[in-house]
Amino acid sequence: MRTLNAPERLRRVDRSNMLGVLDGYVDAFLSSFRRASHARLAAPAGLANVVVAGMGGSGIGGNLLAGLIQAECPVPISVLKDYTVPGAVGPKTLVLAVSYSGNTEETLAVAKEGVARGATLVGIASGGQLQRLARERGRHLPVPEGFQPRAALPQLFGTLLGAAHALRLTALAPDARLEDELRSFHATVAPTAGDRANPAKKTARALKDRFPVYYGAGLLAPVALRGRCQLNENAKMLARNDELPEANHNELVAWAAVPDPRRYFMSLLRQRDEPPEVGRRFDFVMRTLERRRVPHGTFTAEATSELGRVLQGLLFVDYVSVYAALLRGVDPTPVEVITDLKQALARPARRVASRRS
Numbered sequence: 527m528r529t530l531n532a533p534e535r536l537r538r539v540d541r542s543n544m545l546g547v548l549d550g551y552v553d554a555f556l557s558s559f560r561r562a563s564h565a566r567l568a569a570p571a572g573l574a575n576v577v578v579a580g581m582g583g584s585g586i587g588g589n590l591l592a593g594l595i596q597a598e599c600p601v602p603i604s605v606l607k608d609y610t611v612p613g614a615v616g617p618k619t620l621v622l623a624v625s626y627s628g629n630t631e632e633t634l635a636v637a638k639e640g641v642a643r644g645a646t647l648v649g650i651a652s653g654g655q656l657q658r659l660a661r662e663r664g665r666h667l668p669v670p671e672g673f674q675p676r677a678a679l680p681q682l683f684g685t686l687l688g689a690a691h692a693l694r695l696t697a698l699a700p701d702a703r704l705e706d707e708l709r710s711f712h713a714t715v716a717p718t719a720g721d722r723a724n725p726a727k728k729t730a731r732a733l734k735d736r737f738p739v740y741y742g743a744g745l746l747a748p749v750a751l752r753g754r755c756q757l758n759e760n761a762k763m764l765a766r767n768d769e770l771p772e773a774n775h776n777e778l779v780a781w782a783a784v785p786d787p788r789r790y791f792m793s794l795l796r797q798r799d800e801p802p803e804v805g806r807r808f809d810f811v812m813r814t815l816e817r818r819r820v821p822h823g824t825f826t827a828e829a830t831s832e833l834g835r836v837l838q839g840l841l842f843v844d845y846v847s848v849y850a851a852l853l854r855g856v857d858p859t860p861v862e863v864i865t866d867l868k869q870a871l872a873r874p875a876r877r878v879a880s881r882r883s
């Protein structure tokens with residue numbers, strides 16, 4: 527597809543209307559936050575730690591939440607993306623389990639084990655077994671049905687942050703200024719903003735035939751992860767993400783010697799009020815890329831609040847992934863192989879016949 531400015535052509539590729547879903551991003555986040563922040567939730571007495579469990583599109587909210595609130599949260603927060611539960615989980619633990627379908631094995635395993643160890647469970651799900659477990663043994667916070675899990679991030683993350691607020695883990699809450707800043711930013715990346723003025727369309731065009739890499743730091747490191755996952759699932763592209771300062775201690779060496787630089791596109795996710803030490807690292811990475819002639823671009827989140835900058839980053843990378851999909855002629859919504867995997871895992875394992883030699 528050569529143009530991203532012809533609505534009927536976009537609709538022909540975007541058959542399940544991912545762009546339409548993105549349209550409701552800001553409202554969905556704000557209303558989900560509001561609803562969850564008024565829920566009657568209580569952390570266990572003597573709260574010792576918080577774990578946030580979730581996979582893929584449901585799991586990224588945990589990374590975003592931890593990045594935003596860990597400095598103010600009085601207890602450690604860990605993000606779990608596996609079946610196993612750390613030894614520190616017990617009766618003084620709050621388990622925030624997030625699964626859009628409510629049926630994801632790893633998340634359910636953590637929620638069940640948490641309950642078995644006496645932890646307090648808050649489950650965020652649109653249905654499924656997690657909804658049942660949370661209603662019976664904890665508290666359930668609903669999200670609306672009918673979306674792809676990753677497309678429901680504004681609902682999932684809004685609900686998670688609202689729950690953290692209701693549980694007094696954070697005082698963070700969107701205000702009128704954040705809403706204004708988000709709405710005006712949204713207009714700059716939405717399909718109605720033409721190719722030349724739209725940073726998400728420009729980035730999608732630059733990376734669509736390359737191997738994209740996102741770098742973020744601090745609060746925007748989880749946004750870089752989201753950007754990679756969205757390119758994987760929406761554009762069906764291999765991609766990677768990394769974060770500063772860590773990548774300065776390893777991957778930088780590979781960029782300085784990269785043999786085929788034009789195969790890659792590096793997108794640096796930066797923000798207003800970036801700590802100067804982080805800024806210097808980004809500048810050095812950029813000079814290294816320039817020296818090797820690696821195609822790259824910088825996105826700077828300009829909102830006045832940290833939450834606003836994270837949400838602007840999310841809008842940017844989400845739109846980039848959908849535009850990249852459409853430019854490649856790929857319908858962003860279906861992820862058949864994940865469905866196949868879940869069906870395969872749900873079947874009882876076949877016994878491997880043992881043969882005597």
Ligand code: F6R
Pocket residue numbers: 581582583584585624625626627628629630633674675676677759861864
């Ligand atoms: C699909 C998607 C996946 C799922 C993941 C976990 O759109 O984003 O990454 O989020 O397979 O499933 P749920 O979200 O149902 O727990």
